[in-house]
Amino acid sequence: MTELTERQKRILMLVVREYIETAQPVGSKRLVERYRLDVSPATVRNELAALTEMGYLTQPHTSAGRVPTEDGYRYFVGQLVNQVELPSEVQHTITHQFFQARHDIEEWMHLAASVLAHQSRAVSLVTAPHAEKARYKHLELISTQGRQVLMVLVLAGGEVLQQILTLAEPVSQERLSRVAEQLNRLCAGRSADEIATLSSRTDALENDVLTVLLRDMRAADERVSGEVYIDGLTNVLSEPEFTASGEARRALRLIEERSLLQDLLARTVMKSNVGGLQILIGGEGTWEELHQCSMILARYGVPGLVTGTLGVLGPMRMSYTRTIPTVRFVAYLLSDLIQETLAGGQA
Amino acid sequence: MTELTERQKRILMLVVREYIETAQPVGSKRLVERYRLDVSPATVRNELAALTEMGYLTQPHTSAGRVPTEDGYRYFVGQLVNQVELPSEVQHTITHQFFQARHDIEEWMHLAASVLAHQSRAVSLVTAPHAEKARYKHLELISTQGRQVLMVLVLAGGEVLQQILTLAEPVSQERLSRVAEQLNRLCAGRSADEIATLSSRTDALENDVLTVLLRDMRAADERVSGEVYIDGLTNVLSEPEFTASGEARRALRLIEERSLLQDLLARTVMKSNVGGLQILIGGEGTWEELHQCSMILARYGVPGLVTGTLGVLGPMRMSYTRTIPTVRFVAYLLSDLIQETLAGGQA
DNA sequence: GTTTAGCACTCTCGCTTCGAGAGTGCTAAA
DNA sequence: TTTAGCACTCTCGAAGCGAGAGTGCTAAAC
Structure with a gap:
């Protein structure tokens, strides 16, 4: 692909700009009038033909103005990207x-x-x-009714995971709180993998919670956003x-x-x-x-x-x-x- | 508004049904053909005219089929609402x-x-x-950096409120945990109003947290959904x-x-x-x-x-x-x- | 007294036609 | 290399037209 001359660059930028503004195919005459180019429409037409040839512009039909191609937009953006600042x-x-x-x-x-x-x-x-690697911060187990328990897991970074556990048998809120406290001491600051290695808890309830907790943390790791x-x-x-x-x-x-x-x-x-x-x-x-x-x-x-x-x-x-x-x-x-x-x- | 005859009811229902399906104004002939009515289009036309007179139908222009008015839809829905069941x-x-x-x-x-x-x-x-009246369940204060603290408030019913506190001066995670624990003992199960009455905490930090907490709970009460x-x-x-x-x-x-x-x-x-x-x-x-x-x-x-x-x-x-x-x-x-x-x- | 057939009438919609307008590419002159 | 001039192309909107669908009315039939 050959280089663009300065004038071609200028014209290409103007075409894209104009098209973005008006959504209308832009023609040579319009361009000269609106931007006070000091050349004639015919000259511009030649340049437009060249830019079309190079793949930066197209025309929707034979005798319409030009519209930027994807490459045209890319050139436009490329010129722009490091220049403009927000007022x-x-x-x-x-x-x-x-x-x-x-x-x-x-x-x-x-x-x-x-x-x-x-x-x-x-x-x-x-x-x-979203954290790339989920890290345990704090767990809360909230008894609701019988075997249903609401689990709230706060991760470092502020993400909050909620989940409903269904236990094998009803458990009192006191017991749940104790288990949560224990896990909090054990897991604070750790990743799923780290928690997994130090496992081997004897308590069945604790084990159940841990399983779900690990699954959730791993699911969070999988997620991209x-x-x-x-x-x-x-x-x-x-x-x-x-x-x-x-x-x-x-x-x-x-x-x-x-x-x-x-x-x-x-x-x-x-x-x-x-x-x-x-x-x-x-x-x-x-x-x-x-x-x-x-x-x-x-x-x-x-x-x-x-x-x-x-x-x-x-x-x-x-x-x-x-x-x-x-x-x-x-x-x-x-x-x-x-x-x-x-x-x-x-x- | 006079009563509808059985036939008028039937025809009105069919018109609405047909229009819902096709999005086209429905005419007398179509109606007779599609639903095998045992009367002639002319009869249907008379009924349509009557229904139009009563305000259940309109025509987009003089010589088009009928379209239900809002009242027409209302009648339709009224007939329907207690009848249909999901398969x-x-x-x-x-x-x-x-x-x-x-x-x-x-x-x-x-x-x-x-x-x-x-x-x-x-x-x-x-x-x-959403709970009509927010009830405190559990509070968590998470130290992040210097004076910034992430507050996580779990309400009964499972809603979780998050908020960032900016303290007057840096506070250690241990101290935060103690405060949270104290508030948890104090507030568990209570509404904003109840918490407000038993106030008069001496500790400044505790007071700050309480203020924000109450504001959040009251905001939750305000919210309809x-x-x-x-x-x-x-x-x-x-x-x-x-x-x-x-x-x-x-x-x-x-x-x-x-x-x-x-x-x-x-x-x-x-x-x-x-x-x-x-x-x-x-x-x-x-x-x-x-x-x-x-x-x-x-x-x-x-x-x-x-x-x-x-x-x-x-x-x-x-x-x-x-x-x-x-x-x-x-x-x-x-x-x-x-x-x-x-x-x-x-x- | 309903119901129905017949008929004239109305209105939309899709199609075609046509001219204005905008733009092009080419050629030849500056 | 740039520009003026010109013939050509293509879209777009307006206008015109006919088919189709639907109506309301009237008068006859049940």
Whole structure:
């Protein structure tokens, strides 16, 4: 692939920008008029032809304006990604909102989703922070009725697992409390594997609890991410490319089908580090459902301890200029909060 | 309003049924053909005219078939509501699914939402069970870093509240544990008001924790419902009345705007008792956003202790025959599960 | 007094036609 | 290398038209 001349770069950027704004194929004349290029439409037409030849643009039909291809968007984003910053007043507003929610972790998630959705005018996805390796912090056994016991397991990092145990026979709350206390002494701070090795408890009840507890912790280890918070679904419904046609449905199905979504987040996110952004344009060939969509994802948290993913899913035609710095900023903010509150004990 | 003759009732029911199935205005000829009525189309036309006069039907334009009005739907539902039952094999399938999820309360919610969405082919809403009066069960204080403390408060009924405390000065985990233990002894089983009266703690740290704790419990009392689980969003997007036009957007906005949704659930649900169904057709005049929609809601849980709401939001043209018994059945099932596991200790 | 057949009338919906508008590529001149 | 001019292409919206479905009314039949 040959190099682009300066003018070609300029024109390509403008075409993408214009198309993102208007959702209309952009023609040579429009371009010259709107951006006061000091060349004639004919010249621009030649350049457009060249860019089309190189695969950055297409035309929906012979005599229409140009529309960016996936490669066109990629070039655009590539130029942009390290340049734009969020306006500082926006930064301040967001910071302030998070400050007000500083007491409630769940609220952080809602807020992050809400901010991302608002700024990007697309669908936002935020997964709750999740420890890579579950560590036992505290267990609580709550008697309810007869053989049913509610087990609440708090993990280091703040995750809370709930589970209902059905015991072989009724057990008093006192006995349950004793068992919980004992296990708390035994397991505090340990991972599933560590707990497994020091096993060999004689007490049957304790053993039962331990089994379930280990299964839960291992299940938590398997999971790639915590709960997923979503916001901004309505944003995307108003976009022209999503009206009617199945496009919207397919993308939404992906979101509703949690297993798919988990898979998607897992695969893409594994590759990226905290601090870096991952930008997928048009599903990158792998994701049928995301044909017309782009995703901008980031990891946040404290590497090796608790991490989560956040990002935005929108039409390929989304406002990258606004979304990219927002995703970056929110990820940075959340990482900071987590560093301060959740990971502190272990850092 | 004069009485309907038997034949008019029959025809009205058929018109609604047919319209729900086809989404097309239904005409006299179709009706006679499809349902083998032993009268001529002309007769049916007369009856249709009468029903239109009475306000049960309308026609979109002068020479089209009939479409049910809101009153038409109401009549239909009124006839139906105490008659239909869920096929027993469906009941078994659902029961089985819940049996498999018996260990995980959160999973019940997802499952309930999923079942409702599937059966009704519309959007389902399920709120987590929520105690009318929060009762303290157990407190946990987890030191993280310096002055930040993670507070986990378990309420009777299984709700878990999390909150981050920022203390005036750093405190050791041992001290935190002692305070928690003391509060646990003091507050176990009590409501916010009860705890407030026996206050007058001398210890400053204990006082701080208590203050936040009370605020949280009171906030929980204020809340009408727990977290909202939603499923089946994609179902509704495929319905013809939701394509393009703002209808879908408006309804979805209602769902995303959690405050609105809470309000809606609160207002409607207050009126209905556990076991009974509430059916809103066309927003019942009050809800702008639900112009074209119907909701079928039920409360579940143990009255006076923990209750939640579940139901379905769909186009006015939804399949009531299927949805009504499903909502009823799932509510019954969840009530049962909760009775067995969560409320047992107090019943 | 119902019920029904017949009929004129109305309205939508899908199809085609057509012209305006926007944009293109090519050629030849600056 | 850039630009003006021009013929050509393609979409899109408006207008026109006919088929089809449904209605309401009237008058005859049961």
